[in-house]
């Protein structure tokens with residue numbers, strides 16, 4: 220009985236650690252001026268047609284103006300489809316910002332890739348975050 224309890228606790232601990240540290244996706248911009256430190260996608264993976272949110276926190280490594288956030292999505296290796304949100308905000312160097320982006324998951328089955336990018340007015344990329352999921 221004692222062995223059972225100990226191993227049950229151990230399993231609970233092991234299961235907890237990766238959950239807390241879990242990051243969904245990866246950076247797709249090597250020289251990002253907006254250094255992303257955490258991304259939470261809820262629910263992940265999203266289900267067919269689900270509303271889901273991406274909460275993305277990072278720090279500006281230089282003074283920058285964010286013109287838009289683009290959300291690119293593609294199924295398999297097909298064409299990218301883009302939507303965007305206008306931000307038009309200037310950030311002093313060292314500012315930490317959190318963006319909350321509400322999205323709707325596709326209704327067609329398949330493997331998907333999303334890329335979320337921050338852009339300046341000249342369309343230069345300040346950061347890029349990418350994640351995959353299957354609907």
Ligand SMILES: *[C@@H]1O[C@H](CO)[C@@H](O)[C@H](O)[C@H]1NC(C)=O
Nearest residue numbers: 251253254255256257278280
């Ligand atoms: C970006 O953030 C990570 C995680 O907080 C940190 O380790 C890294 O040093 C930062 N990069 C720069 C260029 O500040």
